[in-house]
Amino acid sequence: QVVLVESGGGLVQPGGSLTLSCAASGLTFSAYNMMWYRQAPGKEREMVASITNVGGRTNYADSAKGRFTISRDDSKNTVYLQMNSLKPEDTAVYYCSATWGFRTFRGQGTQVTVSS
Numbered sequence: 001q002v003v004l005v006e007s008g009g010g011l012v013q014p015g016g017s018l019t020l021s022c023a024a025s026g027l028t029f030s031a032y033n034m035m036w037y038r039q040a041p042g043k044e045r046e047m048v049a050s051i052t053n054v055g056g057r058t059n060y061a062d063s064a065k066g067r068f069t070i071s072r073d074d075s076k077n078t079v080y081l082q083m084n085s086l087k088p089e090d091t092a093v094y095y096c097s098a099t100w101g102f103r104t105f106r107g108q109g110t111q112v113t114v115s116s
Helices: none
Strands: 003-007 010-012 018-025 033-039 046-051 058-060 068-073 078-083 092-100 103-106 110-114
Touching: 003 092, 018 033, 018 092, 018 110, 033 068, 033 078, 046 068, 046 078, 058 068, 078 092
Parallel strands: 010 110
Antiparallel strands: 003 018, 018 078, 033 046, 033 092, 046 058, 068 078, 092 103, 092 110
């Protein structure tokens, strides 16, 4: 059974930082392309960042460029999202997903709230 568990969310002031983690089990983690996406209340789901299985190539939404960094540690079956200079508009539930071919698995999400 594939399980993805996100952690690291919470309440942070504008300008602050958080690091999200997504621990995967039940799959060959290194084979999967990994993604972080988010969904705020009343808004559509938005891709935030992705990282490939081979080569670790990264891609970011314009809203995340220069502030967020995605990385992976295949030895720990974990993908990370370092978020700096957080803004109130970053408030959302953040999810990770793992994709290999036509297979995609998603976690349950972690809440990030940016507020003073």
